[in-house]
Amino acid sequence: MNEMADSLATVTPGLSGMEDALVRSLEQLGAGVLIKHLGTGRYEYASPAARGLWPGARDPLGASDAELFDAVQAVALRAADQQAVSLSSGFAAEHRLERQGERREYMVWRQALRDADGQASRVLSSWQDLTEARKREQQLQAALQQIEEQQLANAELRREMQDNQVRDNVSGLYHRAHFEEQLRREADLSSREQREFAIVSVAVDGMDDIRQTYGADSCERVVEALGRLLRANTRAMDSPCRLGGDRFVVLLSGVGLATAHSRMEHLRKQCSQHIVAYNGQQIPFTVSMGIASFPHTAGSVEELMRSADRSMAVSREKGGNHLTLASIQFVPAG
The missing domain is CATH 3.30.450.20 (PAS domain)
Known part of the structure; x- marks a missing residue:
């Protein structure tokens, strides 16, 4: 009970x-x-x-x-x-x-x-x-987001460090070593798949005159401007490069002489119309170009580069602001 x-x-x-x-x-x-x-x-x-x-x-x-x-x-x-x-x-x-x-x-x-x-x-x-649990959840999400952002920042830093190893600081274009590696790969691909590619040799006209007229740093501003124009007029698969000083070269992947001529003629005109603002002054500049293609104007990588350089020299001899195509090789029938 x-x-x-x-x-x-x-x-x-x-x-x-x-x-x-x-x-x-x-x-x-x-x-x-x-x-x-x-x-x-x-x-x-x-x-x-x-x-x-x-x-x-x-x-x-x-x-x-x-x-x-x-x-x-x-x-x-x-x-x-x-x-x-x-x-x-x-x-x-x-x-x-x-x-x-x-x-x-x-x-x-x-x-x-x-x-x-x-x-x-x-x-x-x-x-x-749920207040404290939600606060902890928000703190966890914030911490995870910070970790993700830090990882992305680290990845971007690594990319920048890698980029700095293969790119010129002034022009933003590839260094010679990277260009030569891409050139070898493109030549191998072209030989296997029976396709063309083009090399464009580029030089800034009258760089010494620009330096004397506008000052030493003015040359860097011209190189920066040309670098931007080259990047804007090339594709991700192409390889624009600064060889040093006023000399540049561009690898145009899978492109023949006719297409290379059309694209680079457009770039030449852009350069001639571009004005570089520097220290209160306006600096005009032009470029001389020579185009060679593989395998039509040269049968080896070494000859391809020499052929493009010779064509660029012809453009300079004509007074600059000119584009010259390398001659197509004719192999006699056996």
Whole structure:
């Protein structure tokens, strides 16, 4: 008899045995449990954990949402209660509530409690404060983003370091070693696939005159401008290179003489119309070009380079600002 009395005494006042068991189970899971009377809109039950859910708020027991929160928040809570009443399996929702200038986030599961006649008279709500977990999640995401950004920055730095090893600092074009490697690969590919490629030898006209007229640094500004124009007029598969001083060379992959002539003539005209602004002065410049192609004007890489250089020298002899094509070799039939 005493054991039965002790068992009945454990039931929370105002709750049935089944409801009390549900409340206790939720409390053991660390949730704050509230029961609201739908008629009065006031909380009839608040577990110890629920009484600390909302920092700075009054004890929810006996209070209504309108007394605990502002009007907008109270309306949102009542709407969630009505949603739970309309469902038989319960209803979960997230709420963001402002208290004393602090926003806290909660996951709330609601279940309508029904009388013997099946009418919902109360709503049980189980509150889980997600604020700290969300903060840790945001901190983790921020840390991961920083790591990702650092990795990207490191990768970009490695690319820049690698780029600096193969590119000229002033013109932004490839160094000779990189160009020669690409040239060998292109020659091998051309021999295997029976296709052409072209080499363009380029020299800035009158670089010594530019230096004497506008100053030593003016030559670097001209080289920078020519580098930009060469990069803009070549494809990713091409290899524009600065050999040093006023000398440049371009490998045009998979291109024959006619196409190379058309593209480089366009570049020549761009150079002749380009003005370099330097130290309050405007510096005009032109280029001389010679084009040779493999295998039509030369049968080896070495001869190809010499053929392009000879053609460029012819352009210079004609006064500069000129483009010369190498002669096509004619092999007599055996």
